[in-house]
Amino acid sequence: MDILNLEGTEDTPKIILDKGNGIYEISGRSLPEDSAEFYQPVLDWISEYSGSPNPSTEFMFKLEYFNTASSKLILDVLSALEDIDGVTIIWYFHEDDEDMEEAGEEFSELVEIPFEFKTY
């Protein structure tokens, strides 16, 4: 399966989705002009991955900041992952960033996937 690898920019996150190496990561800043368009390849990748996923999938979010339009798309990503067995979300937040911690908790209340919270 193809690897999705997007370099981060000042308004879009770094994304690596690599089934072979078991790396699933969205990190950095997310405030793209068109969040739906930006996240479409991610949703497409997950849709293909869900056909033959690895036994376990540790999907990592390590976001410094995301805007509200991205938050809707993050929920869409989580909802897509919900249908895959063996998924765990690793939600990173900076140790003094209560808002990012709370955002993770809210997402965890909206989907039926185990979340692990880690600080950096």
Next chain:
Amino acid sequence: MKYIFDLHQTMLDHNLILVYEGEFTQEITKSVLAMAERNMDSSGEESSTKRKVFNVMVECLQNIVKHADEVDHNHAAVFMIGKHENEYIIISGNPIRQENVASLKEKLEHINGLDKDGLKTLYKDIIKSTEISDKGGAGLGFVDMARKSGQKLGFDFVEMEDGNSFFCLKSCIERS
């Protein structure tokens, strides 16, 4: 040339560290954010305050990019940041069509009537049910601004000569 001095004086009187007037695009948004970030970095602002200011600025700027009504002959808007001893003030102003005033006012009054938990519930209700609009918004911007600033949103509608209104929005963020 006195207006130059007057403008400068007005900015000083209101503690404005940045004022931008003109067209709003994603590129302008990024530039304004970078300038504000540099200002906060160079003055050694607390990271939690910086994050909240950044957050409210993004929603405010992208609101204008996405939602400012294209009122005839007046597509431009204004954005400013005030830096006071105890707080940052994020202000925007843009023309909107008269027919949109009532619904916008109602939305903002509803948000201002909610406490912390009420805002959290509203946020979750909207994110669960919303679709990204044609304009690219999720309908969460004002709720998020109210949550992140932790204070009521200030707003006003100033009637303009052409019958439309100038929508002014103000968020305050306490400096920790």
